[in-house]
Amino acid sequence: MSTNYKSISVASHHQTESLSTVQKLSLALLSLGGLMQLIYWFGGLTEAPSLWLWPSLLLGAVGTAWYGYDQYQNKIPGVKNNGIWFKSLTSRGSVAWMLGIILTGFYIILYWFPQYLGLGNKETGNTGLIRLFDPLSQMITGHDASQWFVYGALYTFIIFFLGLKFIWKYRYNKYQVLRTISIMFFQTIIAFLLPSVLESFSLPFNDFKNIWPLNYYFFFDWHIDELLASGNFGIFVLFWGILSFLVLTPILTYFYGKRWYCSWVCGCGGLAETAGDPFRQLSDKSLKAWKIERWMIHSILVFVFLMTALVLYTRFTGQANFLFLNSGAVSNLYGFLIGSAFSGVIGVGFYPLMGSRVWCRFGCPMAAYLGLLQKTKSKFRITTNGGQCISCGNCSTYCEMGIDVKAYAQRGQDIVRSSCVGCGICSAVCPRGVLRLENAGNDIDKRAKETRAMFGDFE
């Protein structure tokens, strides 16, 4: 074993780890793939997109997977958080700041200026980045790409390949592995491929796991009209949408907590858990942030209910206004403020600055609904293990939802919090085996109130 020691003794004593050859090579492949897409985009190219698209995707995929594999391959199983607070990218340094600006800018272009991505019309056709994805879109949907197709494709690509990296990082933790496979499945098959295939059969685009109120346009006039015009399939989607909100969600949340959705199924959660994993420690753990969170997320829940009620009122009465509220204006406002600005621009753009779950924590009305169910009617809690907590703060630090897990653990109190998405990372990083996510109905009210960590006697 002393050979290991020698190989380390030549390493630099500086805090920054130097890159291995494999890491350099894999990052080079990834960068080349990205560069190809940028050239095609900013060059405003229109020719031979296949010759650019496939190699760029291949380079990106191989580069990302290889990098992720190499990063954790020869490591002994365990927590891999060394230097998180020293690296610029993961501690709000200059790299993080720049990345935040670039991501935010990308979302602004995506939502409001898709022409800069190269979105054309039927006559002119697409150029640039959107043109680049035409071959893939043609293959799956049978027509040219839109900005949403490009976004969906990149989104899925990122969840899939950074998901592989995440699995490799946590490959000794089966909860993390299974959860991530589930996320990758739902994003790739249910959110990306299935809706695209539906489109190719001239059926309405539908992501079956995107449940109202996260899917805020579900009850919009145009959407209901589209469903009603699609025969049995449309009726099924309508039925499924209502059923999943009213029946499926409360039942699954009762048994498993909101995690069944937020960290096993949801696409926003999926991106947060994979691409967002390096930023989970940046969430604000203060009591003040928790107060703001409760006000914001519940206000948005009220907003979405109100807006939907207005829209349905207009549909059934034909009146555009209820009192002074115009349903069209209110739904437009919601779409702009919450659907686009909050969930996309801030939700993902601010990953490197505010952590990966800003949207899920402060904005998502589905999370609010699930959270109310979790808080009041669920078997799910995080159990704390007697008096073993040493208050080290790893759990709170790596809670992407900003829950001060330690505050509960150090007094031996089971954790029932509406915001907990059940990602299980607190349990994974705890050095003393104090936290376990579990479900049981028989005592939850009692154990979430009691504090059991003090004297050696627990009974």
Added chain:
Amino acid sequence: MKVIIIGNGIAGSNAARYIRKLGDHEIFMVSGESEYPFSRTALMYIYMGHVQFNGTKLYEDFFWQKNRITLLKKWVSKIDYTSKSVIFDDGSSLPYDKLIIATGSKPNKFGWPGQDLKGVQGLYTLLDLESMEQATQMGVDHAVIVGGGLIGVEMAEMFHSRNIPVTFLVREKKFWDMVLPADEAHMVSEHILKHGIDLRLESEIAEIIDDGNGSVAGVITKAGEHIKCNFVGLTVGVSPNITFLKESGIEINRGILVDEYLSTNIPDVYAIGDCAEIRMPKPGRKAIEAVWYTGRMMGQSVAQTICGKPTAYDPGLWFNSAKFFDIEYQVYGEIIATRQEITQTFYWQHPELEKSIRIDFKKDSKQVIGFNLMGIRFRQEVCHHWIKNGTTINDVMQNLALANFDPEFYDEYEEQIVAAYNKECGEQIKHQGKRNLSLVNRLLSKI
């Protein structure tokens, strides 16, 4: 009533918190180390870049003000028991009605030549961490760590996280084998080696060498070997941090002597945590137990006494935990002390992974007395329940999964373990337990 607490570690902080819970007394907590109480056990995670200092604070800053606990960042130079006041090194003083001394430990130094050189230090306080960070910034090419205890292995992991090569000198045959049974000590020793640490067992230092400018240049072992290094970590245990109290009239042996109410020989003066030495420890327990958990319990206990509810300190069943690089360790009850004559041990180790379970039980009655876990998490409440109720090893084996606290979907070893037990002890137990919290709750609510 005015209560002063000297020391803001877990013992002092918990005392403050409970005194406030129990009454309306004026509370002052003094520390020269840090403005706000933090988790000492988390120091390593700050150095490794896992957490920030703020994340290790026991509570958010507003907590102390809200609970009207005044924090004073000062060093105490002496205590005047006759005028009942604490005197600070800036000359100011503060009177008390009740005084709690919770000054913790300091790293041991055994008089080695060169032990006070620059670059030679232990790791106990925030100031120790700062000087370790400073040394690292200046450039540590090679660190030698002396002493195979919990802080030693933490320090090794810390340097390892910064790619600094470590030579780890341990006096014992295997790492921490004065506490861990041989199998577990062997497993941990191998694990340390696997991380590339140059672990030297049965090795001690003779002296620390000066580079000519008052800094460390290397060490010489008792075997005569010269190891070049520019940092030496001294982690050969800790002892009560009470130098400023010597000859002050308070009774001291190794620590401040206290009775079961944690009172010292001086009226209205109490001592808790690492610095307290219990005159009549409970059977099987040590007079000084420098661990987090007992410090925390003493804080709670003394708070009751001070607030008019005299409470004898009862640490309950022994438990502890640690982490050796990536191997988590938990212990509940007695594992080593009374081995062999009247107790028997059952040990199971995973065929490939660094995971093991040891259960000690009485030879005659078969009642379990202790659980020792490596790489597998067990529920404290269930283990305590079994030990306190004199549950037999056969019953424990039958329901073993109830104790498991590993995350969901982890591999279940209960069947294998029970099969191994049956083979070793000639029993025919069929495992019936499930890793199910509802069943656990049912067990715990049974009297």
